[in-house]
Amino acid sequence: MKTTIIVSCITLWLAVSSFQILHEIKISTSEITMNKNIMQIKIKFFADDLSSTLSQITKKAVLFNGTEVDAATLAHLNTYVKSNFAISINNTPVTYTFKSSLVDDNLSTQIKTVWVTYECSYKNPEAIKTFELKNTLLFDGIPEQKNISKIMLENREAKTLTFDNQNEDVKKLIQY
Amino acid sequence: MPLLEKTQQRYNHHHKMQEFWTYVTLGFTHISDIKGYDHILFIITLCCIYSTRDWKKVLVLVTAFTIGHSLTLLLSALKIIVFSSYIIEILIPITILITSLSNLIYTPTKEQQLFHYALALFFGCIHGMGFSNFFSAISMSDNILVELASFNIGLEIGQILIVILFFTSYTLLNIWKTIKQHDWKIFFSGAGAASSIILLIERI
Numbered sequence: 425m426k427t428t429i430i431v432s433c434i435t436l437w438l439a440v441s442s443f444q445i446l447h448e449i450k451i452s453t454s455e456i457t458m459n460k461n462i463m464q465i466k467i468k469f470f471a472d473d474l475s476s477t478l479s480q481i482t483k484k485a486v487l488f489n490g491t492e493v494d495a496a497t498l499a500h501l502n503t504y505v506k507s508n509f510a511i512s513i514n515n516t517p518v519t520y521t522f523k524s525s526l527v528d529d530n531l532s533t534q535i536k537t538v539w540v541t542y543e544c545s546y547k548n549p550e551a552i553k554t555f556e557l558k559n560t561l562l563f564d565g566i567p568e569q570k571n572i573s574k575i576m577l578e579n580r581e582a583k584t585l586t587f588d589n590q591n592e593d594v595k596k597l598i599q600y
Numbered sequence: 601m602p603l604l605e606k607t608q609q610r611y612n613h614h615h616k617m618q619e620f621w622t623y624v625t626l627g628f629t630h631i632s633d634i635k636g637y638d639h640i641l642f643i644i645t646l647c648c649i650y651s652t653r654d655w656k657k658v659l660v661l662v663t664a665f666t667i668g669h670s671l672t673l674l675l676s677a678l679k680i681i682v683f684s685s686y687i688i689e690i691l692i693p694i695t696i697l698i699t700s701l702s703n704l705i706y707t708p709t710k711e712q713q714l715f716h717y718a719l720a721l722f723f724g725c726i727h728g729m730g731f732s733n734f735f736s737a738i739s740m741s742d743n744i745l746v747e748l749a750s751f752n753i754g755l756e757i758g759q760i761l762i763v764i765l766f767f768t769s770y771t772l773l774n775i776w777k778t779i780k781q782h783d784w785k786i787f788f789s790g791a792g793a794a795s796s797i798i799l800l801i802e803r804i
Contacts, residue, residue: 449630449734468740532682535737568633572622574740581611584619586626 451570452561456511458577461545465520467505467561471527471536477565478504488538493525501525505540505561512556513546520544549578555598559587563594620750627754630731632761638692638799639727643762645699645792646720648785649706652767657713662763664717668724669731670752676732677748686803688730693799695723700792703785731755 454467471488478486482500493501502522511518520542529536546552555575562569571587575598585596631639646665650658675681699719706712732748741747773779 449626449731449738451626451738453738453740455740466740468738470734470738530737532684533733533737534684534686535733537737570626570629572626574619582615584615584622586622 623750624754627751631758648788664720665724669728672728693796696796
């Protein structure tokens with residue numbers, strides 16, 4: 425009898441706690457490339473993850489409809505990206521500007537993603553000694569979030585960095 | 601070969617290895633993440649009808665599941681098959697439910713054993729599509745095959761570890777207190793069935 429009660433309780437607990445489950449991959453990807461003097465930053469999010477995080481911050485529903493991010497959302501998104509995706513080259517912060525956005529709604533798989541592209545110019549890429557990236561995108565909204573950033577500077581070894589919300593290491597330094 | 605070209609080749613090789621490990625780790629942490637335990641639950645419901653003596657059968661079963669999801673990962677990555685994520689997310693709890701229910705009527709005959717292997721292979725295909733859809737959507741790479749293959753290796757390592765941990769727990773618990781194979785099977789099949797029903801309701 426005692427065993428049956430214990431087994432039933434554990435089973436019930438497993439069943440009830442499974443309300444939390446949605447086994448999606450909670451990641452965002454980004455690519456930083458530098459060719460000649462232009463640095464381009466591309467960031468890709470799952471639309472639902474970005475939507476829920478921005479909605480929490482702005483305290484109103486943020487939706488991604490159409491093929492581009494609308495102007496009102498874009499203002500919030502740019503502020504959000506700039507405070508959570510910071511680049512420093514040779515210990516000097518890099519300022520980047522918004523270039524374009526794309527809402528990619530794949531009708532076959534029914535997965536929607538949001539792309540944003542930023543750009544900046546960098547005068548002397550040969551003199552880059554250190555490259556530091558802080559990537560805490562969606563960390564405030566999604567506890568299991570992981571961000572993967574690929575850094576490809578011309579004539580330098582490409583690097584792939586992983587940022588995990590469960591680690592405290594939110595800044596990564598590359599030395600060339 | 602010019603020095604610059606040689607250096608670039610070495611850089612590329614380093615980066616490929618680094619990327620490989622990044623995605624292996626991602627695959628491993630993805631499947632072993634206890635918060636999203638539907639895949640762990642599926643592997644456990646598949647294995648709970650066996651004891652440690654049946655390790656060869658478990659090996660065939662895990663291999664069948666692996667072949668299944670590797671196949672659909674590959675086909676989805678190459679865009680040969682495309683399925684709605686909504687349907688796949690509904691099918692995943694159904695696979696757990698069917699496995700749990702089939703466990704209850706399982707008797708170790710050759711026919712039922714073969715049926716169980718076929719089930720693992722087919723259901724592996726469904727789970728593979730789930731992994732692939734999300735992964736392909738977020739990847740930026742033009743050639744995601746290497747990334748997906750690395751991610752898959754991470755999943756495999758995670759799966760093997762789950763199976764080892766499961767049977768180690770069973771063996772250790774048996775040392776402490778004898779647990780009948782039948783009770784073990786009923787417990788995990790019950791947990792699997794209950795969780796999958798709730799998951800199904802939630803996803804519909």
